[in-house]
Amino acid sequence: MSRNSVRRCTSAIVVALCGLWSACASAQELGWKPEKTWVIAVGVLEWKASKLYGGFPKEGRRDAELVEFFRKHGVPEEQVVFLEDKQATLAHIDKAFDDVLPKTKENDLLIIYYAGHGTRVKDATYFANYDITAKTEETGWSAASIIDAVEANFHGSRVLLAADCCYSGGLGVEAAKRKGKIEYAVLTSVQPTCESTGNWTFTESLLQGLNGDPAVDLDGDGRVTLAELARYTETRMAFDEEQLSYFSTANGFDAKTLLAVAAGKPKRPGEGAPADDRVEVEWHDEWWHAHILAVKDGKTLIRYGGYGPEWNEWVGPDRIRAYKPPPEFAAGVAVQVEWGGKWWPAKVLEGRLGLHKVHYDDYGDEWDEWVGPKRIKPVKE
Numbered sequence: 001m002s003r004n005s006v007r008r009c010t011s012a013i014v015v016a017l018c019g020l021w022s023a024c025a026s027a028q029e030l031g032w033k034p035e036k037t038w039v040i041a042v043g044v045l046e047w048k049a050s051k052l053y054g055g056f057p058k059e060g061r062r063d064a065e066l067v068e069f070f071r072k073h074g075v076p077e078e079q080v081v082f083l084e085d086k087q088a089t090l091a092h093i094d095k096a097f098d099d100v101l102p103k104t105k106e107n108d109l110l111i112i113y114y115a116g117h118g119t120r121v122k123d124a125t126y127f128a129n130y131d132i133t134a135k136t137e138e139t140g141w142s143a144a145s146i147i148d149a150v151e152a153n154f155h156g157s158r159v160l161l162a163a164d165c166c167y168s169g170g171l172g173v174e175a176a177k178r179k180g181k182i183e184y185a186v187l188t189s190v191q192p193t194c195e196s197t198g199n200w201t202f203t204e205s206l207l208q209g210l211n212g213d214p215a216v217d218l219d220g221d222g223r224v225t226l227a228e229l230a231r232y233t234e235t236r237m238a239f240d241e242e243q244l245s246y247f248s249t250a251n252g253f254d255a256k257t258l259l260a261v262a263a264g265k266p267k268r269p270g271e272g273a274p275a276d277d278r279v280e281v282e283w284h285d286e287w288w289h290a291h292i293l294a295v296k297d298g299k300t301l302i303r304y305g306g307y308g309p310e311w312n313e314w315v316g317p318d319r320i321r322a323y324k325p326p327p328e329f330a331a332g333v334a335v336q337v338e339w340g341g342k343w344w345p346a347k348v349l350e351g352r353l354g355l356h357k358v359h360y361d362d363y364g365d366e367w368d369e370w371v372g373p374k375r376i377k378p379v380k381e
Contacts, residue, residue, distance in 0.1 A: 045115075049130075058324075062204055069211070112160070113163065125168070147178060166194070168189050181251070186248050206233075212224055213260045244322075330348065339375075
């Protein structure tokens, strides 16, 4: 099994859709109202400059599923814009913002979402629109320009920004610079200086939270809040993708905003299953992160982290073991970190969820990044 061979793969979401969603929602006041919500989504899985930006498989794309969620749950069609692939030129994106933002009204919520490739130039984050070229600063869709457009033309009160791509946390950096009346919440797949995988794991986490998946209801109170979604996403991304997601709020956006009513209680996988569904499974002499889906007759049905349902399988006890978080290095410890196929001297800044933030020796802070356990090792004596 190779991550390179399964880019943007469809992954099973254990989501219990609430058939009585409207009735459930009316019992508690959701933090977003469909009639007061506007959605601008940009999903790019192919690029004009195909040699510069490699494409992703389009089958089972989760960006379209996310957009459809808002339509099905009452956001008016005229308040939803989805620019997909060749539609997502920089001119079309700018026009969408110019058309939508002036129509918004007081207390409206704006949701902006991007999926595709992300890049950085001179510490600035850019999202790859369909017609981006090697001249990124001239032709790319910058995170700063998104916030500029919102500040200039949005008449509502709150903005939720989400992005599923490399360096996506740069949205939070830009939002934090603005000290006006508009409230911002930013939830993205990775930290501002880090790369992201090509799988749909982050967007699937968003869908789980919005659909009220009980797994995202971390305190079991029947409510899924933005803060719980952020914590769930962080844990899942760390385990499935070995990367740290990003979450921040600015100007008073309430992290306890209610996103959904939980669709029931969390389900146990079955006989003899541990409370934690995270395990490791042997496949071709390597151990892979996986989740327990069910247990029956001494065998366990598992889903591999970051892989689609076509990889699900029943495994015997000889191929499964409990997940043991990797040891953490203390802050200040000298280590070696893999980058570009070579090992580089670095220092640990902090550790979290089995990941480490490192600073490379003789390089500036702009090179700091979070790395997974496969990319870090102690300095040999």
